Amino acid sequence: SYGLTQPPSVSVSPGQTASISCSGDKLGDQNACWYQQKPGQSPVMVIYQDTKRPSGIPERFSGSISGNTATLTISGTQATDEADYYCQAWDSSTVVFGGGTKLTVL
Amino acid sequence: EVRLVESGGGLVNPEGSLRLSCAGSGFTFSNAWMNWVRQAPGKGLEWVGRIKSKSDGGTIDYAAPVKGRFTMSRDDSKNTVYLQMSSLKTEDTGVYFCTTGGGKYGLDYWGQGTLVTVSS
Numbered sequence: 001s002y003g004l005t006q007p008p009s010v011s012v013s014p015g016q017t018a019s020i021s022c023s024g025d026k027l028g029d030q031n032a033c034w035y036q037q038k039p040g041q042s043p044v045m046v047i048y049q050d051t052k053r054p055s056g057i058p059e060r061f062s063g064s065i066s067g068n069t070a071t072l073t074i075s076g077t078q079a080t081d082e083a084d085y086y087c088q089a090w091d092s093s094t095v096v097f098g099g100g101t102k103l104t105v106l
Numbered sequence: 107e108v109r110l111v112e113s114g115g116g117l118v119n120p121e122g123s124l125r126l127s128c129a130g131s132g133f134t135f136s137n138a139w140m141n142w143v144r145q146a147p148g149k150g151l152e153w154v155g156r157i158k159s160k161s162d163g164g165t166i167d168y169a170a171p172v173k174g175r176f177t178m179s180r181d182d183s184k185n186t187v188y189l190q191m192s193s194l195k196t197e198d199t200g201v202y203f204c205t206t207g208g209g210k211y212g213l214d215y216w217g218q219g220t221l222v223t224v225s226s
Contacts, residue, residue: 033212095153
């Protein structure tokens, strides 16, 4: 079955740039989305259609796509950005999530 | 303000059944595609299924692990989507989230989730 691959963990210092990758065989032909989930909370969409930011999401969150790899970039990372991040795409009318990446801000 | 409120979770024996509900408000429910996504304790997100709006054909799709055991339905007069779960297994344990959206616009709104525990 189709899968999306993310690194299990990424660490970043406050104020620096964090990048989280997501790769999948057909991701370049799909529309990648990204979700942030903090402990004990529901996920929140931070990027859709590869690069678009929903209203209310800070400008420091951006998305990009190159070939079959999507990347979530957080510029000027803040302590409040520490969370789990999931990429998501569609495959034959079903939704696929990546395994998630734990972002640590230290 | 968009609001999604799940209910119906609880403790159930293996092979048992449970029905979850999700009530939506703050948007035109009848036009919305609705999804269920679950999360096992300490694990990642797993999509369960999606029901399209009636105007888009009302098509329902399920993830392979639940196909044949779970059934989604909607009642637009009550702004509610349901997930009927049967032949439950211990691996079905987790928090079940209701979400709107789908396709290229992503899963844009999420409920707070309801916990389902399958255990004897």
